[in-house]
Amino acid sequence: MSEEISVGQLAARSGVAVSALHFYESKGLIGSRRTEGNQRRYTRDTLRRVALIRVAQRVGIPLDTIREAFSQLPDARTPNREDWERLATRWRTDLDARIALLMRLRDNLSDCIGCGCLSMKSCPLSNPGDVAGKQGTGPVRLLGSCLPPAPPA
Numbered sequence: 001m002s003e004e005i006s007v008g009q010l011a012a013r014s015g016v017a018v019s020a021l022h023f024y025e026s027k028g029l030i031g032s033r034r035t036e037g038n039q040r041r042y043t044r045d046t047l048r049r050v051a052l053i054r055v056a057q058r059v060g061i062p063l064d065t066i067r068e069a070f071s072q073l074p075d076a077r078t079p080n081r082e083d084w085e086r087l088a089t090r091w092r093t094d095l096d097a098r099i100a101l102l103m104r105l106r107d108n109l110s111d112c113i114g115c116g117c118l119s120m121k122s123c124p125l126s127n128p129g130d131v132a133g134k135q136g137t138g139p140v141r142l143l144g145s146c147l148p149p150a151p152p153a
């Protein structure tokens with residue numbers, strides 16, 4: 001049995017379209033070598049790498065974040081079980097923060113009447129929790145976002 005697989009085999013076994021695999025490769029998430037006939041060949045552990053990418057994407061982890069996490073592994077290895085547990089723990093904290101933010105925004109959604117005012121005083125979505133007030137005085141909207149800070153990447 002060959003140690004390497006073609007892009008068609010990788011697509012068939014992972015359930016991911018060839019175009020998506022090419023996209024992952026263009027983003028540096030997976031890598032291949034080229035044969036003399038210029039065909040891509042992937043190591044077998046790429047199957048696991050693709051599966052982990054799909055799982056991370058499914059819970060909303062941006063591709064850039066996944067790539068950065070993978071790039072920090074020694075010898076650009078595919079995450080093993082311990083690597084994945086570390087990544088999942090870190091990402092779970094980020095997800096918890098994003099979920100909490102979305103829940104706050106959801107709870108305030110019906111209080112915004114969608115009039116377009118984006119009032120700093122009366123629109124609960126424009127300035128939830130008076131974030132702008134905590135950022136200081138002056139043109140805080142011109143200096144940056146009034147929305148709550150994004151969770152750490």
Ligand code: FES
Pocket residue numbers: 111112113114115116117118119122123124125126
């Ligand atoms: S846009 Fe006016 S209250 Fe939200």
